[in-house]
Amino acid sequence: MTYEDAISALADPTRRAIIDRLRAGPAPVGTVADGLPVSRPAVSQHLRVLSDAGLVVMTPRGNHRLYSLAPTGIDSLRHYLDSLWDDALAAFQREAEALAKQKEQKK
Amino acid sequence: MTYEDAISALADPTRRAIIDRLRAGPAPVGTVADGLPVSRPAVSQHLRVLSDAGLVVMTPRGNHRLYSLAPTGIDSLRHYLDSLWDDALAAFQREAEALAKQKEQKK
């Protein structure tokens, strides 16, 4: 359930396709698999990974199981990226200033 | 240079370690490799991937090459996650409302 789990979970294209399907709303495994070029067990395994990463939650509905997006895992990733973003921006600004000072000296 | 490139680039632990090193400031390949348990060519290859993903930029400095964080690739990932976050939150709220209505009927 760390942000690292979320990243490696989202790194797979098939899993991103599953996430995309769930953006429209909750769906059972079979329905998700119907819209994808992989087998149903494959989707099942992917949903397991997504669930472990906190990106998806499952709620039993009688015979089947509804999967829906979960904010938790996504949030941890957002925090990591925001922090990284700050540092990258700072590095970029420092470099820009250094470049400006370099030009200044050439005057 | 898409957000998908950025995700799969950040999915690797070694590459995240390289990124972490660069958060402290720009560094040449050798310096980065010294702080890691992998060989210098491995770091070189990773930096190539990070560069292709727009997460890192290289600036030649005489004999060596300085690598530093780049905001571009990070930003694309942030946009994707923000959008995903919105949908996840909406799904979560719908589910909460449905649950509340369910409880209401049980009264």
Added chain:
DNA sequence: TATCTATGTAAGTCATGACTTACGAAGATG
């Protein structure tokens, strides 16, 4: 120019993980 430093690339090895089919379990339905 000869050499040392700093780096990228080539080629090959090996582990991880994404996929398949086969099977078993749990709830709905006749």
Added chain:
DNA sequence: CATCTTCGTAAGTCATGACTTACATAGATA
């Protein structure tokens, strides 16, 4: 109770990619 639906898990296959060593190149330096 028997069967159908919906799903998860086990076992095995195969491709991707992370790593290594060996080699080639470009700039600094004596």
